[in-house]
Amino acid sequence: MGKATGFIEIKREEAAERDPKKRLNDWKEYSAPFSDELMSRQGARCMDCGTPFCHIGTEINGATSGCPVYNLIPEWNDLVYRGKWKEALERLEKTNNFPEFTGRVCPAPCEGSCTVAISDPAVTIKNIERAIIDKGFENGWITPRIPAKRTGKTIAIVGSGPAGMASADQLNQAGHTITVFEKADRPGGLLMYGIPNMKLEKEVVERRIDLLRQEGIDFVTSTEVGKDITAEELKAKYDAVIVCTGAQKQRDLPLQGREAEGVHFAMDYLTASTKSLLGTKLEEGEWIDAEGKDVIVIGGGDTGADCIATALRQNCNSIVQFGKHPQLPLARTEDNAWPEFPKVFSVDYAHKEAEAKFGEDPRQYSIQTKKFVKDENGKLKELHTVQMKKVTDESGMFVYEEVPGTEKVWPAQLVLIAIGFEGPEQPVLQQFGVDTDNRKVKAVYGEFSTNVEGVFAAGDARRGQSLIVWAINEGREVARQVDHYLMGSSSLPSVAAM
Structure with missing residues (x-):
């Protein structure tokens, strides 16, 4: 206290x-x-x-x-x-x-x-x-911790996000030799390319990765399993493999006009923006620019807010964020009692910025997109919406229905879809031959082992889209299980025992 x-x-x-x-x-x-x-x-x-x-x-x-x-x-x-x-x-x-x-x-x-x-x-x-x-x-209190001895055991970790890095850190300290494979050109996963600088400057991410490198962890970038190296090669070369690929398959909005030029996934937009800031040469068509455009972000979460902040810095003409739910209450309701996570109204950094620039909060609530409309050249020019209301159906379940007369046409030359993720990308899982459950890797929490001998899974690839703290939790826990698998016992701490 x-x-x-x-x-x-x-x-x-x-x-x-x-x-x-x-x-x-x-x-x-x-x-x-x-x-x-x-x-x-x-x-x-x-x-x-x-x-x-x-x-x-x-x-x-x-x-x-x-x-x-x-x-x-x-x-x-x-x-x-x-x-x-x-x-x-x-x-x-x-x-x-x-x-x-x-x-x-x-x-x-x-x-x-x-x-x-x-x-x-x-x-x-x-x-x-x-x-x-x-x-x-x-103050220089954080310095490289070089393991005093090595066990001779080698471990490959696929994915360098927070789960992959946490498991690498733990297992390296246990004395194993760790190689982390990352398909992007820089390690860090969504920490590097999914979260913009305004929330997490990339020097902060690179500082930690440099420290892990000094401690003996090898990061191999621009290497995709199934394309640049096979799962069989990894299993043959390493004593154990941990799949920490995250849940990066973005959820789509398959509506009329989806193919219009100017409709993009949010993560593609954020990634291209960060790559540009870091001086990475972008492939043709990879750069997505909001300058001078009317921008609509579909999705009311943190990723959507990050898109707002990015578009503002690119000097967009206007910005609106659509959310399917009603505005949250200012205080906890009776069905959201402490110690549950408080489902209350808040103003994110991006919303403050939008209000400072345009004079109003950019969020629209209880709204559903009906279709995208393109011009004669195939470019997005507008989208159509309708307001929704939450009602109880015959079975007592809450459902959303359209409110007649609330149809609206919005001018838009750039739409960013930020409605979450469906789960991990399947090709890499198919490479390893691991069983899946609702698209996620099937592996019991606390054990983390898959149906394939010596292959483990953790983080969003196993649990689905979640929080960074859960990714670190699973990275630490899978490390303990892999250490036990290789050595017969483990001195690594269990998260639950702390």
Whole structure:
């Protein structure tokens, strides 16, 4: 805990953000640096709650509650309050391989289940986490940890996102020799190309990858299983293989006019933007530009918000984000009680930026796209929508139906589809011959072994589209299982035991 009466005496203070209008002129992170004094005050708000629900790490009604990597949150909150930053870093690194990522892009389910949040704003756990790890790098406390000895065992990891990197980190520290294969030209998975710089600057990702390389992990990029190397080659060369390819098959919107020039998947748009910023030479047709265009983002989630922020920086003419659900309430409803993740209205960084530029929140709610319309040259010129309402059908189930008379035509030259992912891409799974269940790799959580001897799976490839903290959880857990498979026992920590 922090100060015994801190949660009573001290109000929650958010970390400062750069001015929304000014930050639209660059691609740097939108948040401003934290002060030690601010973080100390916020750490003091952590109460002596007896049972710290902030790190229960479970799912309630389909949403994550508490921290899935079981961060020792009350301990490092107290240490930050007392100014013991190095000790706080030691506690943080016991459970989380990459706090610099989670402290920036995790939706912070820990705060939703913070005990203070029963009646007051939660402790600023996410900001404190980021402050700890940033201070660790700034002060040179984070240095390469070279394993004292090697076991002689070799492991191939397919996919370099947070699950792949976490398993690589753990297994490398156990003394195994690790090679991570990545089909993109840079490692990092969605951390590199799926999340824009404004939320996660790529220097932060590259800094961690460089550290892992110094510790002995080999990253092999521009190498796709089934194209540049076969699954059989991997199984023959390595003692074990872990599939961490993520859930990157984007969900489509197969409507009339979908083939119009100007309708793109959100992830293709974000990837091309980041590649351009990093100086990567783009293939013809890969660049997607919002400049001067009326842009519509279909999908109300974080990826959609990232598309808004990117289009604004490309000087779009207008921006609208469609969501199929009604606007969320300002406070928890009776069916969304603590410690569930709070399903309440919030304003993301991108929405603040859009309002600063165009004078209004870009979001439209309870809206459904009916069709895309192209001009005589095959280019998108507009899309048609209708408002929806949520009703109860004869069986008592909630369904959506159209509201007559609410049809509308929207001018649009660029539409970005951001409605989630269907699961992992199937060709690589077929290469390994692993069984699938609802398109995901079939592997029991806690065991992570597939039907193919020596082949394991973890992260979104196994569980479906999820949070970065679940990816790190599974990366750590699969590492323990692979270590046990190779050595007969494992000294790697179990996430659930922390």
